[in-house]
Amino acid sequence: MTAKTPHAAMGGNWASLLLPIAADDGIEFEKLCEELDILIDAGVDGIYSNGTAGEFHNQTEEEFDRIQAMLAERCKASSAPFVIGACQPDPLIMLNRVRRAAALDPRAIQVILPDWWPLSDAEAVDFLNRAAEAAGGIPLILYNPPHAKRVLTPKELGMVCAAVPAVIGIKLADGDDSWYAEARRHLSGLSLFVPGHHLATGIEEGVAAGAFSNVACLSPRGAQAWTVLMRNDIDAALDLERRICRFMDAHIVPFRQEFGYSNAALDKLLSAIGNWGPVGTRLRFPYRSIDTTEAIRLRRIARSELPDLFP
Template sequence: MKVKESAASIKGNWATLLLPIENEAINYILLAEQIDYFIAAGVDGIYSNGTAGEFYTQTEEEFERISGLLATKCRVVGMPFQIGASHCHPQDAVRRAQFAATLQPTAVQVILPNWFPCNTQTALIFLRKVESVCQDVPIILYNPPHAKVCLTAEQLRTIFDEIDTVVGFKLPRITDEIVATGLPQVASIFVAGHFLATDAYVGAKGAYSNVCCLGPKATQTWTQQCLMLDPQALETEQRIQQFMSEEIAPFILEEGYCNAAVDKFMATMGIWSGITPTMRFPFESVPAERLEKARQAQKALIPGFYQ
């Protein structure tokens, strides 16, 4: 049970690596610069190969190179880091987790098997296998809203209790049902970034943050306010949610762009990143000509996040 104790240290504003894509290839120079920026910005941690990191498009060679680059840079400065070992193919997910564990990250992130909707027993079988190859490295179960199966509160509690090295979850929100299980008191639960101020009051420990794509430094300051339950954080959250609702959500809900395309678009809005909105095949990129309108709204509603 000692691994469970590490949940207390996994909290705050975790910045996601975004893949700089040029002619379908990853620009590793820009990727390294992105890591350096996050370190200089003083974020609570950095994670790789999540949804926004386009893990589903990476070859194994690319996965290992990205993971190694992140681990090397973070270890030099003592920056916490997590490696997303997610894969739509469960056997490859296990192999990725095994490799990730050799880099001694703060935690390894995985998703549930993807093709057949997975019940509790299948989830436990899969996670026990991941646990067996991770050598006591903590595991975060990545279960965002677009997962094929979004686990119930009872399922989440069962997984936490049954798998010794599962220390936390990425979820959309902390619901009343989750609160009733007592899980927020013992697990590291991360929620969607634009709900962090509200959900911090019911035990959210941080965000694998879409908001961080807009401005890592401002998001770091705001996250600290959220976790201190500063009422000002709620006012900022209202403006962030207005911006997201009016300028960002329509790309997904009305125009059909994927979540990662929107995250890249938000990162391109500011000047902190050298990334472009370009997605890897087969997903569409939000056109760069849509940037200016969104930038003007960003400056009007959340000017501190324009970086």
């Protein structure tokens, strides 16, 4: 069986740049540089900074600039595609981040809708047009996650993004069959980035272009191999997706549902389970981190249940 392919300006398996955090809450930039080299060597389709797992909400502007400069320098030297997340709950700070990000010439810039008070559709269009202006021709990716103050429906997203041609894609949560039908109806001209552990379903449905992927947090090389498998054998890819989801539901999701850890904590746990780089599980204060012993405990289970991801 061959997967259907959506019209997409960009897509594939994008790995998150996770921040190695020291005991004093400082960013360990030497380890960040090492992490970048590992991700580039893994051959992922692209690397993106400053998603939720990249702790964009908990950085100074000087740190933001240093992270993006390092990302751009390492990726350009290796011809690796990169996206800069300029997200910030404050709209003025975010627009300034967009301007500075644009100077580094990324493939795209990711933004969120300002998040202290939910925007109306008209306000969302106004903000995204202003962001497009600040980006100076660099395309935009809209990040509308489930924890946003306002999660837009496919129809609402279609109307908002149609008014801002610079928005070429959306990172969002998927849903059931009716959600996919609505996405096909209203979002067909956009690159949709679904949750990483649902990517094979999104590809099979003819909707997803790719993922800013939590599976790449677990194993960048494994997530890339899985993405290639989707192009060649979607049934086998869907089988692996079912096993990934079972692992997530049994061993990862309970840390959020039962113990209240953040999604960023879960993604860093996945990275520590995969043990592919120097990231660690520590988040910046005041956010709680999952103890490294949990990653060590789950490492054997992950390799037993998901050997395909650990070639």
